[in-house]
Amino acid sequence: MSWSLLFFLLVGAVSLAAAFGVVTSRQPVHSALFLLTNFATLAVLYITLDAQFLAAAQVIVYAGGIVILILFVIMLIGGETNDFSAAQRAWSRTVGIALGVILLLVISYSTLSRMMTPSEETAALLQGGSPKAVGIELFSKYVLPFELIALLLLVALIGALVLGRQQEGAGEGIPSVKANE
Amino acid sequence: MVETSYYLILAAIIFSIGATGVLLRRNALIIFMCIEMMLNSVNLTLIALARQWGSLEGQIFVFMIMAVAAAEVAVGLAILIANVRHRQSINIDEINLLRW
Structure with missing residues (x-):
């Protein structure tokens, strides 16, 4: 080994x-x-x-x-x-574990049945995922997806702000601000 | 050099544990963590196959998945907090309304 x-x-x-x-x-x-x-x-x-x-x-x-x-x-x-109280349906844990085991068996079977032999020469081709190599690839061939990812992050930021905001008139604001009104 | 198949098996086991966790737990936060774990096991698969085929494209994929996961966590946790504010519960059996 x-x-x-x-x-x-x-x-x-x-x-x-x-x-x-x-x-x-x-x-x-x-x-x-x-x-x-x-x-x-x-x-x-x-x-x-x-x-x-x-x-x-x-x-x-x-x-x-x-x-x-x-x-x-x-x-x-x-x-x-x-989570672990008796109020939870008794069979749900058994069914969950059984489904997980079935999933594991299916994935393992499909992986093992078409097992590829590792080829040393292709592995040597990879220059390694150094920041330089990944950056060159990212900013030349994949520059459009990269920009779209930036847009996605902006939308997620705004979405999280909107969702997490305190509702107007929902009650507990900051007390000092309330007192000034 | 460790064989690629070992990495694939490890990723499959982690993915199955995550999926089982989603089925077993009722706590929305823990279901969230299990989903993150499943995303990570797929990342491991992609990186292992990128080495197998000597190509960087798998690693670019993983980079994109990381960004999407970050966005998903931000929005998902905001939804959870909004729900807790409304119903004082994160038990997913009690989260059954689309609007309030």
Whole structure:
């Protein structure tokens, strides 16, 4: 067993354990921290796959942005639900797990049945996902999708502002402002 | 060099765990996290196949998916907060109205 395979198995095991933790944690905060672990291990796997730029982007966007946003929302709204209470229908958990296992079997079968042999020469062709290589590709061949992504982010920003805004006359505004009126 | 198929299997397992989580949990926030996890497992698949075929296009795809995921998180969490303000609950069994 080579060192790289051993490393992959180790990181993959941590990633899987974190994924289990996200699903099974009772506290949403614990789920968010397990999710952070999962994202970090995936960033490590990206580096082993010659995608250095995306590994950095993964850490910045997911670990630095999305998980922090989720944590903020958990702290804003509490997020406690009685997920594991007896009030939940008894069969729903069994059915959910069964459907998940079926999904895993189908995906694994379709992956394994057309397993490709790794070709060393094509892997050598890839110059690596360094920021320079990805940037050249992004700003020459894919410049239109890149600009559209910028537009999408702007629309999402405005949409989040509109949705998250306090309704007019909905009550609890800032007290000092209310007093001045 | 670790075989590409190992990465694909790992991504398949993470995707299945995420899908099972969506089915099992009733907490909208945790369902949200499971969806993020599924998006990430697909990213792993794309990067593994980009290395397999010696092409950068898979990595460009992943870049786009990351931007879409960021937009989705911003809008989705805003919807959740608006809903909590209205109904004081994030149990998805109780979120059944399109308008209020």
